[in-house]
Each structure stands twice: as structure tokens, then as C-alpha cells.
Amino acid sequence: MASLIVPDIVVGRLPLYLRALSEMMAEGKEITSSQELGEHLGISSAQIRKDLSQFGEFGKQGTGYNIGFLAEQLRRILRVEELWEVALVGIGDLGRAIANYDGFVDRGFRISAVYDSDPAKIGSTVGKFKVLDYARLMTDIRQKEIRVAMLAVPASAAQSISDDLVKAGIQAILCYAPTSLTVPEHVQVQYIDPVVHLQRMTYYVH
Amino acid sequence: MASLIVPDIVVGRLPLYLRALSEMMAEGKEITSSQELGEHLGISSAQIRKDLSQFGEFGKQGTGYNIGFLAEQLRRILRVEELWEVALVGIGDLGRAIANYDGFVDRGFRISAVYDSDPAKIGSTVGKFKVLDYARLMTDIRQKEIRVAMLAVPASAAQSISDDLVKAGIQAILCYAPTSLTVPEHVQVQYIDPVVHLQRMTYYVH
DNA sequence: ATCTATTTGCGATAATTTGCACTTAAGCCC
């Protein structure tokens, strides 16, 4: 089991496994198989078994996987057993939608504060948050030791804010701005750009 | 050039190239190199050259790539020279943010109509759209020959709506619901689930 | 006109990732 380094592509699939397992659990199922999980996700059963074998042995031959147990193991591996406090920067329409989204907590994340630099927005209320002045962001991150941030700002502002976040010690950034960020190697970045996905699909649509 | 089949992973990078080129163009640059583009995106120059070589020869040795020309070629390859009409289903906070986002048109997509099944929302106005009854969705898609849809609905509703979309002839679905859809092989699906990205990052954050 | 700097495109090679197929273990039925 547990080789020294796990390929990133494998790590990237674990959240999908966890999500599918949570759905199954919500349906009251207790046991599943790599086959069933694979069909649900459009992934081969062999790949799922191989992926999981990187971390240990979680199944029972002839039976399959206990859904609750495997989900628990994946949460441990992905380190989402405890809540991560997340800073949200940018309160436009998108930031507002993110702030109001109630699907984070169940899956390991809690928005701890929201920031904007627009004086018209600072102090206003968004969902259960009071919008804080961007000027406070860096000290807040340092003091509360926040390690994860979501960036819902215009592309033109993203790099400079990212630089601030990095300076303040952030370790992971989920960037909704349609641009690529330059960050030090030790900082994780992931992107969400709907147009990238759309363009990838239209290549295939006749 | 142009081998019969281009790996999906290559197609998936083209939108990133196009996005970076558009940024450069906005900065007034005219020429770039695979090296420069790669540094901007965190991708090796060799990979960019290899990817592009799948489709033709777009650069000039010793000089690099004309940004405008290459962007034009990528738009052609990705088939986003002309606008795609997109149906948006689900007008919660997220749907509202999507409906108000003004970044689609420049990159090849226009939201043509928004749908919801909640009587309290039908008829109301969201940005420049009037929310239409979900009951109209299938006939609208057929009549207007809409081929792309965005799904911003709860996970519990996503599969059933996806089935309707497929029945109506949709060919590409961008799913914001945190669930996996089952669709026929000829239908493209892409997913946006922020938590998947977050969980992928926390694996690495110490 | 020649020399030097670049930088592309691409065949060859290396690394990674996936899938196959087999062994082993577990549950179930009789």
C-alpha cells in the first residue's frame, strides 16, 4: 500500500469518489462495489481499486466497500474531517452566490469571512456575513491562520490579490477569475472558469 | 499535421491557451512564444508546441506566434467564432450570478433564455432575462435548436433535468450541481463543483 | 552576405496512467 508519492491525478479523483459515496449514503445504501461506483462516475472499476490501493485496503473481497467507512477514510485522506476556514474575496454577484451556498460545510469548508474593497459594499450584509474591508484581509488571515481562500474578483484584480494572499500566508486558492495566477510552488491553486469548460465541449459538438 | 483524433486532454488545454492569448492581446502585445505562453500558464513550452502541432503550423521559427492569428485559429478549432446560444436552468443565487455574468459573449456564448420551475420565480426578471417556465424548456430547445445548456439546480434535480435536456436534443451540458450525470455517449458533460477543487487542494496543504 | 540568436515543429524517447487478468478472500446456498 501507500507508496511514497501519490499521483496528483489520483488525488483529483478522490473528491469525486467521496461525493458519490455521500450520495449513496444519503440514499440509505450501506455497501457498494468498485463496479457500481465506477458506473455512477463513468470511471472503470479497476481504476477505482487502483486509486484506493494507493492509500490502503478499504474493501472486503466478495462483498465490496462499506460506504460509510470508505467515505470516512477518504475524508481523512483528503483532510476534510475537520472544517477548513475559508476567506472569500470579492462580493459581486458570484461572490454573493458563493457566500450563500450552503453546500460547503457538509464537505469540509466554512466561509469564515468575506472581503471587498468597494466602500459601497463594505459593512453591508450578504447572507449571514458582514462584508469586511479588504484592507483587513492580510492581518485577518495571519491572525486567524486561514489557509484557504476563494477569489471571486475580476480577472484584472486577481493576480494582485493573489500576491497579497500569498504574502499573508495562504496555502490554497480557488480562483473564479478567468485568468492564470502566478504563485510560489508551495501554494495550491485551482481554477473555475465556466467558459473553459464550454469551449472544451463545443469542440466536439457538431 | 492534423492527426485523425486529437486527445481530449489536448482539447482541454486549448481554451486556456486562447484565454491567455486574449489577455495578451488586451495588453497590446502582438507576438508571443511557446515559452512565454507556457510561463504564463505553468505549462511547458514543448507541450504547447506539441498541442498546437496537432492542428497545423501557426508559428514562425525564430519569431514565435502572432497572438491575434493564433487566437483566431484556436477560436476556429474550438468552434467559438460564432456565438452559441445557451439555455440556463435554475435561478437560485448561482443561476442569478451566471445570468448576470458578462464574460460569456466575448468568448463565444450567449445565454438565450433562463428557466425555473418555481412559480414564484417564473415571470420575474433576472438581469436582462425574464424567467421562463421550465415546462417550456424542451419545446424551446427543439424549436430554437439550442445545443448547449448550463445546469444550476440542486443535485437532487439534476439527473431528471439532464434527461429532459437530452430528450430535447441538447448536446452539451455544463453541470454546476455537485453530482455526476448519466447521459448518452454523444452528449458532452462538464462539471463545476468548487468543493471538489477545494478537497483536492487540502490534500496537499499541511 | 554571413554570422548569431531565437524559436518552431516534430520524431524519438521517457514517464505516466490505465486496463487486463489473475490470485485471493469472503459470503451464501445447499
Add this chain to the structure above:
DNA sequence: GGGCTTAAGTGCAAATTATCGCAAATAGAT
């Protein structure tokens, strides 16, 4: 208990993907 069925875990082969390194082309300098 024995036989049958199911399904995990895994070594190995195959397929895919990324990188290397170089010939050829181009621009610019001298």
C-alpha cells in the same frame, strides 16, 4: 463443509501523455 459466485487487490502489459533534443527557418546584427 463443499461448491459457487462475487469482488478486492495487484503485477504486468498496453496505451497514453509529456519531455527531449535537434534540424530547419527566421530575424537581426555586423
